[in-house]
Amino acid sequence: MGQKTRKYLFYFGLLFLCVPFMQQSLEIVKVKPINGFLPPSPDATFNIENWWNEQYQPEKTSYLNEHFGFRPALLRFNNQIDYSIFNRVNSDWLLLSKGNCLFFQNELADRAGLLFPGEDSLRKKMMMVKAIQDTFAKMGKLMFIVYAPVKPVFYPEFIREDSLPAITGRTNVDRYKRLGKLMGINQVDIGAWFYAMKNTRKELLFPKQGFHWSMYGSLLAEDSIIKYIELQKQIVMPKPVLSNLIRTRIPRGSDDDARKLMNVMAQQGDEVYTYADVHYPRDSSLVKPSIMYIGDSYLLELLTNKMMDSCNSSWVIWWNSQYISNIADPNDKSPKGMKTYDWIAGTKNMDCVVLLYTSWDLPRLGDGFVEKAYSYYYPKKD
Numbered sequence: 001m002g003q004k005t006r007k008y009l010f011y012f013g014l015l016f017l018c019v020p021f022m023q024q025s026l027e028i029v030k031v032k033p034i035n036g037f038l039p040p041s042p043d044a045t046f047n048i049e050n051w052w053n054e055q056y057q058p059e060k061t062s063y064l065n066e067h068f069g070f071r072p073a074l075l076r077f078n079n080q081i082d083y084s085i086f087n088r089v090n091s092d093w094l095l096l097s098k099g100n101c102l103f104f105q106n107e108l109a110d111r112a113g114l115l116f117p118g119e120d121s122l123r124k125k126m127m128m129v130k131a132i133q134d135t136f137a138k139m140g141k142l143m144f145i146v147y148a149p150v151k152p153v154f155y156p157e158f159i160r161e162d163s164l165p166a167i168t169g170r171t172n173v174d175r176y177k178r179l180g181k182l183m184g185i186n187q188v189d190i191g192a193w194f195y196a197m198k199n200t201r202k203e204l205l206f207p208k209q210g211f212h213w214s215m216y217g218s219l220l221a222e223d224s225i226i227k228y229i230e231l232q233k234q235i236v237m238p239k240p241v242l243s244n245l246i247r248t249r250i251p252r253g254s255d256d257d258a259r260k261l262m263n264v265m266a267q268q269g270d271e272v273y274t275y276a277d278v279h280y281p282r283d284s285s286l287v288k289p290s291i292m293y294i295g296d297s298y299l300l301e302l303l304t305n306k307m308m309d310s311c312n313s314s315w316v317i318w319w320n321s322q323y324i325s326n327i328a329d330p331n332d333k334s335p336k337g338m339k340t341y342d343w344i345a346g347t348k349n350m351d352c353v354v355l356l357y358t359s360w361d362l363p364r365l366g367d368g369f370v371e372k373a374y375s376y377y378y379p380k381k382d
Contacts, residue, residue: 076263076264076265077265078090079262079263079264079265080264080265080266083096083262083264089102089262090262090263091261091262091263092105093105093261094258094261094262095108095160095163097158097159097160097163098157098158098159098160099155099157099158099208099270100208100209100270101151101155101158101208101209102208102209102210102258102259102262103151103152103158103159103163104151104211104258104360106360107150107151107152107358107359107360108152108159108163109360110150110152110171110172110359110360111150111152111153111159111171113170113171115172115360115363116170116172116175116363117172117363121363122175122176122179123179125365125366125370126176126179126180126183126185127183128370128371128373128374129143129145129180129185129355129365129366129370130183130184130185131374131377131378132370132373132374132377133185133186135377136353140351141350141351141352141353142186142229142232142233142351142352142353143186143352143353143354143355144185144186144187144188144228144232144352144354144355145176145180145185145186145187145188145355145356145357145365146187146188146190146221146225146295146354146355146356146357147173147176147177147187147188147189147190147191147192147357147358147359148190148191148212148213148221148296148298148356148357148358148359149190149191149194149195149205149206149213149217149358150171150173150191150358150359150360151206151211153171153191153195153359154191154194154195154198154205154206155206155208158208171359171360172359172360172362172363173189173191173358173359173362176362176365177189186232188224188225188228190221190224190225191358191359193224194206194213194217194221202274203216203217203274204216204217204271204272204273204274205217205220207251207255207256207271207273208270208271209251209255209256209258209259209271210251210254210255210256210257210258210259211254211257211258211297212254212257212297212298212301213298213301214255214273214274215252215253215254215255215273215275215301215304215305216273216274216275216276218298218301218302218304218305219240219242219276219278219305221302222240222302222305222307223239223240225302225354225356226238226239226307226311227239229289229291229352233287233289233351233352235287235289236285236286236287237286237287237288237289237311238280238281238282238283238286238288238310238311239280239281239311240278240279240280240305240307240310241278241279241280241281242276242277242278243276243277243278243279244276244277245274245275245276246274246275246276247272247273247274248272248273248275249271249272249273250273251271251273252273252275253301253304254300254301254304255273278305278306280306280310280311288311288312288313289312289313289351289352290312290313290314290315290349290350290351290352291308291312291315291316291350291351291352291353291354292315292316292318292346292347292350292352292353292354293308293315293316293317293318293354293356294317294318294319294353294354294355294356294366294367294369295317295318295319295354295355295356295357295361295367296319296320296356296357296358296361297319298356298357298358299317299319299356300317300319303317303324303333308326309326309330314326314327314349314350315327316341316346316350318338318341318343318367318369319335319367320367321337321338321367322335322336322337322338323335323336323338323341324336325341325346327346338368343369343372344376347373353369355369
């Protein structure tokens, strides 16, 4: 190898090392960011004190590790190699099991009975739910719990034997349903309905590479919730009308939201997804009740379906520590902090309160609403 060739190789290597820093500073190429739940590390603040107490160095290292140029592309390339060659998923949230099925770690823990909050906690929570339900009934309001389907129960055949923790037991939803039935709490078990339909419907109800019911399945769930409200309130509401069914192997929306967390370049799917054009009848004789929805991320699929806008005169979604509402501005669907929401006034103006949760999320049933409402309506009781 000649001296000129070595010189060119040296310059090329130097340029190659400089490219990530150029990308970080100038963003030469637009790179798709990494998907995930964890917030990015903030940049470190340099001062003499942080330097001498060795706080600056690890903070700066963490920041640079997450923000160097082309990191998302290189991370996806590395994850693709691990997935394609070693059948491995580089995520603390996910577990790749049989049949190319992705499970959420908390789902498997719930399936093993490890997330149960305890009989005392469960009984106390459900007694408060029952008391609030009865109070609302006297006020002409309906309150009920909706149990969403759970993937490990829907796809038990895909669970790897070595992926479940050693301790086994009933899921949270089993315990909540049993006690709710004994107490006379209003309950809608969409999960059980989905499990019964699993082998009888052509349409995919729960994607193997998603966290939630399929986009098509969410429409069926929506229809069931509406029919339950109609039955209990003795009214007729607008319901989704499906047309132009399209079947495709290309997922849309949240149907592959678990796969997106793998952060790979490509992944071969083996499922057929169903999508439909949806419209809601416009009829002045149909009733649109005001509803407060409280629950986990399953609610967001119903929001995407335009269920709330089309079937409710006014609505609020209470999700974790945030809320979304059409009351102040029908065009503003951005989440807002619960501290800015007057839940007491909001509840008084609602016809229904719907609590919708999947099994592993049930210990946080109500996201604070149950405790707040119980203290408000029963101030002299513990």
